[in-house]
Amino acid sequence: MDVNVPISLVTNDAFREIFQSMSEGILMVDEGGKIVIANPVAELIFGYDKNELTDVMLEELLPERYRGRHINFRKGFNAHPEPRRMGFGRDLTGLKKDGLEVPIEISLSYTKVQGKILVMAFISDISQRKKAEDALKRSEEQLIVYAAELEKKVQSRTEALHKTIQELENEVTERKKAEEEARKSLEKERELNELKTKFVSIASHEFRTPLSTVLSSASLINQYNDRGEKEKVDKHVQRIKSSVNHLTSILNDFLSLGKLEEGVIDINKESIHLKEFVDGVHEELSPVLKPGQTLDIAYETSLNEIYSDPRILRNILFNLISNASKYSDAGKEIVLKFENVDNNFVFSIHDRGIGIPEEDQKHLFDRFFRASNAGNVQGTGLGLNIVRRYIELLEGTISFASEHGKGSIFTVTIPI
Structure with missing residues (x-):
């Protein structure tokens, strides 16, 4: 070199x-x-x-x-x-x-x-973070330090994203030359402005809520610990873990979207043993399911192995099954079915959740879109948009059928 x-x-x-x-x-x-x-x-x-x-x-x-x-x-x-x-x-x-x-x-x-x-x-x-993690096990005071460090890291990443968006906007402006190029540049600039506005709106809400939970729970732990109320201490430790996991999920969504926008995701296909792969996804998803929810897997296919990108396929399955759990009540069954139709590998996720209102369905794969009945369910509105882009990278398609209040079926078709 x-x-x-x-x-x-x-x-x-x-x-x-x-x-x-x-x-x-x-x-x-x-x-x-x-x-x-x-x-x-x-x-x-x-x-x-x-x-x-x-x-x-x-x-x-x-x-x-x-x-x-x-x-x-x-x-x-x-x-x-x-x-x-x-x-x-x-x-x-x-x-x-x-x-x-x-x-x-x-x-x-x-x-x-x-x-x-x-x-x-x-x-x-990560020297400081490692020290904070060790200290977190010993005192409530270090819980607050860890929360402050997390907030600082989130703020740093948010500022970096703002800076990247601003640089992209400036680059678009500088590249305006011919009439056609100017039209395309202005369209891209408008899209980036909308993306920045929506990102700021979502980030300000989605980041603030779990961080507030972390700080409030950290303060309460000290009080409950002094009174020897271990059950309440454990409850608030769990709230902190849940909030940190939620923040990680949000950051992963934004990072995945950024990589897809930049076109830096490569496809690396390999032979995948279907049942072993699905068992691994099932094991990873089990802690995410609500109490009483089950994931029933039906293999209606003669395929033992498929040739695809395991990382991208895992992200697709993880997102769709997580959505099925998130928008379904505790105790509800989720069904994952695998088939091969003609020269296509097909899998579908069936849930008995809240469903999608008919008037919202045409926008379901749009960035930052959330159905009108999503209520207080946490989310950024990026998951299905990212899933659709991943499936397109595999040259596949995604479709769905849903009835408000009765559940949804998402079907993914990928060429074998």
């Missing part, structure tokens, strides 16, 4: 300003594992001086026990690159210049420059 390529890239003023001012550390690494450039936050995380990380091998930032495996992982990523989180469900550590280890979170993305892969690692130092 010619190291002059990324250097010329960052001479773009807008890119350089964003790169240098990001609150996360960023490393850009060539195919051989050599660091081409690092931003100031990355240098701070690993304890290096300005530009000192340039030409350093990435494995030097890992503890010795991880280096051998990481070389194979890096080669595998270069062979099949896709945006991903590293170490989901387990702790990751980096190695600072002074030999000390630091807990980190890493997300990977990539770009191609002159036909070669340039990997981008987004790194966060």
Whole structure:
């Protein structure tokens, strides 16, 4: 990799300003594992001086026990690159210049420059968060610290999204040239303005409510703990967990929408053993179902394996089944049916929930749209829009039938 390529890239003023001012550390690494450039936050995380990380091998930032495996992982990523989180469900550590280890979170993305892969690692130092998580088990005071940290992180992500939208608006304005281009630019600008307005409206409500719940429950825990009322303490701990999960779901929706809008989601199909895959989704969804709700699975297909993208297929199933649970009462049955029709793999989700009013059905897959009978059920109005886009990436279709007050059936058809 010619190291002059990324250097010329960052001479773009807008890119350089964003790169240098990001609150996360960023490393850009060539195919051989050599660091081409690092931003100031990355240098701070690993304890290096300005530009000192340039030409350093990435494995030097890992503890010795991880280096051998990481070389194979890096080669595998270069062979099949896709945006991903590293170490989901387990702790990751980096190695600072002074030999000390630091807990980190890493997300990977990539770009191609002159036909070669340039990997981008987004790194966060989570030392403080790890300390807060440990302390959370011991005192109510640390619960408040954790809630404040979460609020700060949400605020930071919201500001970053605002900044991205503003930059896109400016880019659209600058690219107005011919009459046809101007018409298209103005249309896109209008759409982005609507997206920003709706995002601000939803974010201000959907973020504020769970954060208020976290703070109020944290305060009450101290009172109940002093009185030895363990049952009430457990109840408010559960409320905090539920609120944090809700915030995570909202952020995931916005991040998925952003990736779909930017066209950075790649399709990686592979052979999937149907029953094992569905059993895994079922196990993951069980804690989400309301009390007494059941997910009955009917295999009316001769297919034992299908060829598709398991990550995208999992997101489609998870979203549709979660909706069926969310908009149905406790104790209601949800049915997931699999079939193969002609040369298509077909699955459908049947629920006995509140249904969708007829006048709302034509808008069901619109961004930010929520049916008039959704009431106080939490949601951003993005889920079905994201599902439809995922299905289109698989060259499939989605349809539904619903009756207000009696339930809905969503059917997904994907070519085999």
